[in-house]
Amino acid sequence: MLSILRKRKTDKKSASNPTAPVSTIKTKKKARNKKQRQEVSEKHKTIVFAATSNLEKAIQRTKEKVAMIAQEHREQNRKFRDREFDLFVNPMDCLYSLAKTPYNHTGVRRVSKIFKNPQFFIDGVEPNDIKQGSIGDCWFVASLAVITNIPKLIETICVARDEDIGVYGFIFFKDGDWVSTVIDDQLFVNGKDSKDCWKLTFAECSNENETWLPLIEKAYAKIHGDYESISGGYIGQGIEDLTGGVYTAIFISDILDKDRFWNEELKKVNVDVLFACHRYTDNNIDSKGIMSNHSYSILRVAEIENGIKLILIRNPWGKSEWTGAWSDGSKEWTSERMKLLNHRFGDDGAFWMTYEDFLEYWDEIDKCRLFNSSWTVYSTWINYNVVPRSQGKFILTVPEESELVIVLQQPDDRYFSDLPKFEYQLSFRIYEKGNSVYLIRSRLTVPYGPRSINHEVKLPAGTYEIVPRLYREPIIEVEEHTEPDDPANEQISPEMEELKLISKMRKLNRAKGLADGRDLNDDTDDEEEEREVEDEWEISLGLRVYSKNVGLTLEGDPGEFPDREDAKKDDEKKDDADPEVDTRATEDNIGGEKNEDEEYA
Secondary structure, three states: OHHHHHHHHOOOOOOOOOOOOOOOOHHHHHHHHHHHHHHHHHHHOOEOOOEOOOHHHHHHHHHHHHHHHHHHHHHHOOOOOOOOOOOOOOHHHHHOOOOOOOOOOOEEEEHHHHOOOOEOOOOOOOHHHEEOOOOOOHHHHHHHHHHOOOOOOHHHHEEEEEOOOOEEEEEEEEOOEEEEEEEEOEEEEEEEOOOOOEEEOOOEEOOOOEOHHHHHHHHHHHHOOOOHHHOOOOHHHHHHHHHOOEEEEEEHHHOOOHHHHHHHOHHHEOOOEEEEEEEOOOOOOOOOOOOOOEEEEEEEEEEOHHHOEEEEEEOOOOOOOOOOOOOOOOOOOOHHHHHHOOOOOOOOOEEEEEHHHHHHHOOEEEEEEOOEOOOEEEEEEEEEOOOOOOOOEEEEEEOOOEEEEEEEEOOOOHHHOOOOOEEEEEEEEEEEOOOOOOOEEOOOOOOOOOOEEEEEEEEOOEEEEEEEEEEEEEOOOOOOOOOOOOHHHOOOOHHHHHHHHHHHHHHHHHHHHOOOOOOHHHOOOOOOOOOOOOOOOOEEEEEEEEEOOOOOEEEEEOOOOOOHHHHHHHHHHHHHHOOOEOOOOOOOOOOOEOOHHHOOO
16 A cells, blocks of 8 residues: 555656646636636635744745845846855756656756746736646645635745845745745756747746746755655645645545535635645546546635535646546536636636545545634654654643644655655654543544644643654665666766765755755855764654644653663553543544554554
8 A cells, every 4th residue: 555655755747748838818817817816815814824933033034135135246246146056057966866857958047038028926826827847746836726726825935036136035834834045046948949938847837927936946946955856745745835734634535424524624625724636546447537646736616506516626737637527618517607617618727527526536635724823833843763662752731721733743854865764654642741541642644654643632721741653664665667778777986976975965954054044145154063972863753733822832852862671661551551442532532442553552
């Protein structure tokens, strides 16, 4: 099962994949979409980024850095060149981590040389603006399409910019807090088209003069090391990184009451929840145009006459659609229904399908809960060891009864994709302080190791210990077929190995600077502080707690670095104290009968 699911994370998109043609009715379509955005904007006035303690700092730091760079370069009569992520000087460093997938490009050009009349935004943003490029980041591009349904949200990800100087500052939610990064306006290109216009190698907007998409993709690649590192992933994680929300993966076959799921969850799309969907390979069922191992955005839901439930979905390629009932040109469409749903035929990647077909043809839904300005996020990290297990825990003090969303997470490993690693399945238990019987246990979502696991709960005033429970297994990589002339098959010289090591160190240093926004562009001369050599812990674990109540305190306690024999004895004692049934489980205390699939002993 794990080997099948792993295909999703290694989703690749070749350079030959088609992109959407420019619409012949673009003006009318833009007007309709603009009107629709205005109609729904009233619902979303309170939707903002999750408010961590570092959000305002990250925004302010980014604004100050962009302003400083713009002033210095204007005085020098120069455009900004990003020393940390220079596509022209270090193209291989910016493109590859493992160099498993060669990307065809013919060079690097600045925005002013690529676009005839470049503008960052043109008439706002919408899903049809977005076209995936030659990298397999459909999951990230689809997540951008999803959040365009929340008016003005994506515009605020770019905190500051000076388009003349070519400097852009972005914020992203990474490893439980907001980080900032600054890029220049150099982009990879891949020759010219029939109109003598440069073609972008990676993502591009449908409007030939709009620039926000390739630049935000570049910034996202930078904070993860390179473009190759963002190839393959989970769309819910992309939404998390763009909003600070909380992502949960749901297998459609696990939904108990389908009508309840529609009414209580799907109908909230674009209010305080965002959704996407995914289909795995199944050779026994005709997919009717839906691509396997590829992420799609859920844009809208609607319920029309006779109780017909419909879902609007979009392929991030901007092309290739569903061909079943309610597809473009099908018999279900009437002029009244097209007007009601504001739909027009055309291969733009967006299509409607019934809820029944949706449940039949899709395998997984990615759900990301958003938080308005009334929520605050508390977070901290500890070192942790799985074998032998350490006694690390988080201590949460709640001053009054509170509704909480608790998230246990491991670090994003994209920076370290070339290191051998285990796959960790996350779980946690909540204990009242001083009580050896757990009060609540997190629910296992899907049988693979996600970046995080979350649980919503209401807790009375008190102090609680949140204890991680991890299970690990080695990752077995499936060898992919490669062509004889594939550069990945060539013998690597000692010189190339040295260059790869230097590149790796550059990226590690860049990762260290994300937390405070520092990089080579700051020209700092601070010496590296000497650090004590610590015990080699196996993994870092973070905990985020979302709450509407202020005054919570959250502390991390890693405990002693574990001695193998002592840790084994403590583990056995803890397991003996856990009951087969949590007799105190209530509506808000989801513990209930022990599920052996959730037991990570």
